[in-house]
Amino acid sequence: MNPFEEFQKLQTRRHFLSRGKHLLGGAALASLLGSPASSASAATLPEIRQPHFAPKAKRVIYLHMVGGPSQMDLFDYKPNMSEWYDKDLPETIRKGQRLTTMTSGQARFPIAPSKYAFAQRGECGMWMNKDLLPWLGKKADEICWMRSLHTEAINHEPAIAAMQTGNEITGRPCLGSWASYGLGSENEDLPAFVVLVAVPSNREQEQAISSRLWSSGYLPGKHAGVSFRSGGDPILYINNPPGVSSAIRKRSIEGLNRLNQLNYQALGDPETNTRIQQYEMAFRMQASVPELTDLAQEPDSTFKLYGDAAKKPGSFAHTVLMARRLAERGVRFIQIYHNNWDHHANVNSRMPSQCMDVDQPCFALLEDLKSRGMLDDTLVIWGGEFGRTIYSQGGLSKQNYGRDHHPRCFTMWMAGGGSRGGQIYGKTDDFSYNIVENPIHIRDFHATALQLLGFDHRRFTYKYQGLDQRLTGVEEARVIKELLA
Numbered sequence: 001m002n003p004f005e006e007f008q009k010l011q012t013r014r015h016f017l018s019r020g021k022h023l024l025g026g027a028a029l030a031s032l033l034g035s036p037a038s039s040a041s042a043a044t045l046p047e048i049r050q051p052h053f054a055p056k057a058k059r060v061i062y063l064h065m066v067g068g069p070s071q072m073d074l075f076d077y078k079p080n081m082s083e084w085y086d087k088d089l090p091e092t093i094r095k096g097q098r099l100t101t102m103t104s105g106q107a108r109f110p111i112a113p114s115k116y117a118f119a120q121r122g123e124c125g126m127w128m129n130k131d132l133l134p135w136l137g138k139k140a141d142e143i144c145w146m147r148s149l150h151t152e153a154i155n156h157e158p159a160i161a162a163m164q165t166g167n168e169i170t171g172r173p174c175l176g177s178w179a180s181y182g183l184g185s186e187n188e189d190l191p192a193f194v195v196l197v198a199v200p201s202n203r204e205q206e207q208a209i210s211s212r213l214w215s216s217g218y219l220p221g222k223h224a225g226v227s228f229r230s231g232g233d234p235i236l237y238i239n240n241p242p243g244v245s246s247a248i249r250k251r252s253i254e255g256l257n258r259l260n261q262l263n264y265q266a267l268g269d270p271e272t273n274t275r276i277q278q279y280e281m282a283f284r285m286q287a288s289v290p291e292l293t294d295l296a297q298e299p300d301s302t303f304k305l306y307g308d309a310a311k312k313p314g315s316f317a318h319t320v321l322m323a324r325r326l327a328e329r330g331v332r333f334i335q336i337y338h339n340n341w342d343h344h345a346n347v348n349s350r351m352p353s354q355c356m357d358v359d360q361p362c363f364a365l366l367e368d369l370k371s372r373g374m375l376d377d378t379l380v381i382w383g384g385e386f387g388r389t390i391y392s393q394g395g396l397s398k399q400n401y402g403r404d405h406h407p408r409c410f411t412m413w414m415a416g417g418g419s420r421g422g423q424i425y426g427k428t429d430d431f432s433y434n435i436v437e438n439p440i441h442i443r444d445f446h447a448t449a450l451q452l453l454g455f456d457h458r459r460f461t462y463k464y465q466g467l468d469q470r471l472t473g474v475e476e477a478r479v480i481k482e483l484l485a
Contacts, residue, residue: 051182051454056418056485057379058186060179060453061323061334063362065354066160066207067342070388070403071411072432073114073351076147077127080430081113081390089391093431100154102344103393103404111431112392112401115348124422132355135363142366142375144419144483148426148435151386151407151442156207156342159385159407164213166446166471173217173462175446176333178471180216180223181462182455186330190292194331195225196323198316198338202353204346206339214335218464221271225335228293228322292325306364309357317361324368327378341384344393345402366415379417379452386410390431409435412445418452420485443477451479 072078089109103109119130122140130137153159158168165172173181176193185192195214200206214225264272295311295318302321303310309317316338323334338358343350362382369375387410388403395401409428415421427437447457450471457477461468 052456052459053454055183055452055454056377057416057452057454058183058377059327059332059334060176060379060381060417060449061320061327061336061365062175062381063320063336063338063358063383064160064163065341065358065382065384066209066337066339067156067205068159068384068386068388068405068410069341069354070114070343070347070351071147071409071428072388072390073116073347074129074133074355075127075145075411075413076409076428076432077118078114078390078430078432079118081111084111084431085113086110086396089431089433093429093433095434097408098154100405103389103391106393109389109391110396111390112396112403113390116351122422124424126424129355132352133359135360139363139366139415140422142370142421143413143415144421145411145413145424146426146440146445146483147409147411147424147428148438149383149387149410149412149440149442149445150435153386154405154407156385156405159405160207160209160213163383163385163442165217166443166473170212171215171217173219173223173471174214174225174335175449175471176214176225176335177216177219177223178450178460179333179453181219182453182460183332185332190326190329190331191226192332193223193225193335194326194333195227195335195337196319197227198319198336198357199314200316200338200340200354201357202340202350204340204350205342205344207342209337209339218469219462225333292329293322295321302368305368307360310361316357317364320361320365324365324372327369327374328372343388343403345400347401347403369416375416377417379419379449380415381412381449382414383412384410387432390433406433408433414449414483418485420483423483425480425482438480438482440480441477443472443475444480446471447477447479448483451484 072081087110089111094109116132117130118127119137120126121128121137124141124145126137126140126143126145128137128140136143151159151162153162153168157170161170161172162168164174166175176195180192183192193214197209211225211227214227216222216224260272263269298321306317306321309315310321312318316336319336323336326334338354340350341354366375366380369378369380386405386407389406391404393402393404409432425438426435426440428434429436450457450460457470457472457479461470463469
């Protein structure tokens, strides 16, 4: 449904009649912009809010590792690099690639092999970091591994924007907003799209993230992500002020909504209608959110599964446990951000703390969803905005080295929701620098994720500024069928 149709659907009889003097001009404008002006054309317009085919995934939990995890230290095993220690990256491999200002001035680009031991896990034989990912390795055969993601963005903000919204320019709808727009909500007392920001145990070099990443962009405002805080009240002002009862709050909201209704009847702005819905949702959340966030209801077995860190609000373990609780209550899309993966230095000490944060909780989330019969229709996504370089930034020693941004190849994984467990897709060269088999552009990844949600990315559009906008943009994108179960 495009904005003109939404406007026509929501307007009142009084507002429609008051526009009589503009009807002729409005009809001309509608014909120019392609809005259906007749009942015949309207009847043939497809309803794009309905899935194009039966979805495999009913909901998504997206775990974004902010900063860009080092693929060759975690998932992209390169044993031959031990022979290249402190040798320069060959120009035949680099091929004149654009570098960030953090390493473009280096006189040398010394190879820094991963110091970690790797082992093959599961029947699929996925090579993984043996020391830092012992828990996740147990799920190797249930995870769909993608080792050939690539993007054009080389710096964090445009790269995260591209990964989340399909475009390096901020302000566009993110994947969560598209999911909310397409699938709607299963629980009228909770938002369809919720954002959680986990606090890493090591906070050495965190990247700034903002609500622009989970805005609804040009989609209706109700599809924006609702951010839950890691400490204190999960949502600001969720509790009534001292001396204000629920009955008084309810009457206040009803009064505000009546004023907004008058404003809507006068101007017909769909955003006013969105505001009315948001006030009503906020009031309903006063009852639903406290129950949601009360982990005292969870048995001891839950904390044994997720680890003791799950009892600490704001930890990654706590946020993924919250994600499971949100998912089982009908929230369509849960976005989690875990910071401090921007390892320009001190990889040896920072990588263990990062993996300690996420290893057991990621295993626990998959195990928990599976035990509840939810993994088959819940798509879990894990990954960052780009990868890291095989060469070291700054000094090089076996005790301390850093890695710069690398957009040419990086690893992500997904599980459940119709993805193919045990699939290892894509291959990079010996330097984990260039893709040599089955490249996956982030547009391809978005197209594949939408496919699992039941949408053809080419037809899943929203009319804005005269164009049929879509998550995958106007450039070519493909669904990677090998990743589908």
